[in-house]
Amino acid sequence: MKSSESRSNSKLVCFLCNGFPTISETFIISQISNAIDNGFRVSIHADYINNNDRPLLENDEKISKMLSATYVRQHAPDSIFKRIVQAFVLAKQESAVISLAKSLNPFRFGVHALNFRNFFSYSSLLSLDKPDLIHAQFGPNGIKAVNAKLNGVVRCPIVTSFHGYDAHTEPSQLTQVRKFYSRLFKHGDLFLVNGNYLKQQLVDLGCPNFKIIKLPLGVDLNKFKPLPSRPDIGKGNVKFITIGRLIKLKNQKFGIELLNLLRSKGVNASYTIIGSGPEIDNLKTLAQNLHVDRYVHFLGSLTQEEICRILPQHHIFLMTSYKDSSGRMETQGIVSAEAQACGLPVISLGFGGTADTIVHGVTGFNLSSSNPESGINYVYDLINSTVYAKFSYNARAFISENYNIKITNKHLIKIYEELILESENQSLLKIIS
Known part of the structure; x- marks a missing residue:
C-alpha cells in the first residue's frame, strides 16, 4: 500500500x-x-x-x-444566441479562447461542431x-x-x-x-x-x-458474505430474490411467473424484488392477477449496505434478464456475483454476459429457455439440502477466485x-x- x-x-x-x-x-x-x-x-x-x-x-x-x-x-443553452454568448464568456473566464476556436473545427468534429455544444461538453x-x-x-x-x-x-x-x-x-x-x-x-x-x-x-x-x-x-467479499446460519431450504421454505431496475430488460415477470408455478405445485415460496423503475405497476398487476401478490415483496431501491443485509437472508437468486425488444442484453450482471458471494446459487436465463457469471451445474443453472417451466426442475434440485449446501459453497468459492474486488x-x-x-x-x- x-x-x-x-x-x-x-x-x-x-x-x-x-x-x-x-x-x-x-x-x-x-x-x-x-x-x-x-x-x-x-x-x-x-x-x-x-x-x-x-x-x-x-x-x-x-x-x-x-x-x-x-x-x-455547464450545459449549453437551447438558444443558439445565448449559447454563443455564454461560450465566449466561459472561454474568456477560463483563458480557453484557443480551445473554443479548436472545438469549432468542422473538419475534425463534423458540421455539428459549429453549434458550440462540443465546447460545453x-x-x-x-x-x-x-x-x-x-x-x-x-x-x-x-x-x-x-x-x-x-x-x-x-x-x-x-x-x-x-x-x-x-x-x-x-x-x-x-x-x-x-x-x-x-x-x-x-x-x-x-x-x-x-x-x-x-x-x-x-x-x-x-x-x-x-x-x-x-x-x-x-465484489467486496467483506460486505457480501453468507450469514452464519441461513434458514433451511425445503419444499416448505424457499426464498427467491432479484435485484435490478424495474425495466423490461430485467424481466422480473419471469420470477413472478416461476413463483406462481411453484406455489401451484405445493412449494411454499416467496419472491423479493429490489429496485425501482417504470415496470413497477405492470409487475404488481401481474402478481395480483396470478394471486401471488401476498408472496411478492417489492422493496424499492436500497443502499448497498441494506442489500448486503437482506440478500443473504434468501436462498436462491433469480437472474431474470433476457433479450429485450431492441436486442439489448445484460453484459455482466454484477448482482449475480454479489448473490453468489453471499452463498446463493443462481438460476439465470443466460442471456448476454450473464452466463459467464455462474458455472452451470456447479454454482447455479443457466436455463435453456425463458419459459418459467424450464426452471422448476432446477429449483427441485436445489431444495435438496445436501445439494444446496454444495452449490452454496461452490458459489462463494467461485466469486472469491474470479470476482474478488x-x-x-x-x-x-x-x-x-x-x-x-x-x-x-x-x-x-x-x-x-
Whole structure:
C-alpha cells in the first residue's frame, strides 16, 4: 500500500460520469474510492448531481468527500444566441479562447461542431488542475474527454469503461454508431469491458482489439458474505430474490411467473424484488392477477449496505434478464456475483454476459429457455439440502477466485500507474529530443 501511495502521490485522476452519486452505479463509487485509497487525488465531473439518490448515499463519509470534489459541467443553452454568448464568456473566464476556436473545427468534429455544444461538453475540465489521467465511465463520456484532449484542454491518457447500453446498437444503426465512436476509438488510450460479450460488441463497433482490456466488476467479499446460519431450504421454505431496475430488460415477470408455478405445485415460496423503475405497476398487476401478490415483496431501491443485509437472508437468486425488444442484453450482471458471494446459487436465463457469471451445474443453472417451466426442475434440485449446501459453497468459492474486488482493484490501479508512467516518459522524450 505504501509503495503504491508513494508512486501515486499528487497524481490527479478525473472521473467523468453521468449523474453522481447513483445507487445503481456503485461500481463507479467503488473505483473512485479505490483511487483515493491508493494515494491518488481525484475529481469527479458529472452531468448533474443525482439528488434522488443523494440522500440515501451521502451519509457515507466517503461519499460526502467525493461530493466535495464533484464538478457539474455547464450545459449549453437551447438558444443558439445565448449559447454563443455564454461560450465566449466561459472561454474568456477560463483563458480557453484557443480551445473554443479548436472545438469549432468542422473538419475534425463534423458540421455539428459549429453549434458550440462540443465546447460545453467538457466545460468542467477548464478551470481545474490538469489531470494525469481521465477515467470516463460510459462511451459518450469518453468522447467528451477525447474532445477536451484534441482541443488542448488536457494532455493525459484517457481510459473509457463501457458498461452495456453504451455499446448496444440495432443492426440498422450500426454504421451510425460506428461513426459516433470512431474518434473515441482512434484517440482513446484504453477501453475496459466487464466480459467477453461486451468486448465483442466493442470490436464490432470498430474498437481495436489491442486497446481493450477485460476487467470484470468486482465484489467486496467483506460486505457480501453468507450469514452464519441461513434458514433451511425445503419444499416448505424457499426464498427467491432479484435485484435490478424495474425495466423490461430485467424481466422480473419471469420470477413472478416461476413463483406462481411453484406455489401451484405445493412449494411454499416467496419472491423479493429490489429496485425501482417504470415496470413497477405492470409487475404488481401481474402478481395480483396470478394471486401471488401476498408472496411478492417489492422493496424499492436500497443502499448497498441494506442489500448486503437482506440478500443473504434468501436462498436462491433469480437472474431474470433476457433479450429485450431492441436486442439489448445484460453484459455482466454484477448482482449475480454479489448473490453468489453471499452463498446463493443462481438460476439465470443466460442471456448476454450473464452466463459467464455462474458455472452451470456447479454454482447455479443457466436455463435453456425463458419459459418459467424450464426452471422448476432446477429449483427441485436445489431444495435438496445436501445439494444446496454444495452449490452454496461452490458459489462463494467461485466469486472469491474470479470476482474478488481486491484483485480487480489492484489491476485497475496498475492500469492507471502504467498509463501515467508511459505518458510521462513520452513527454520526457519529447523534451529531450
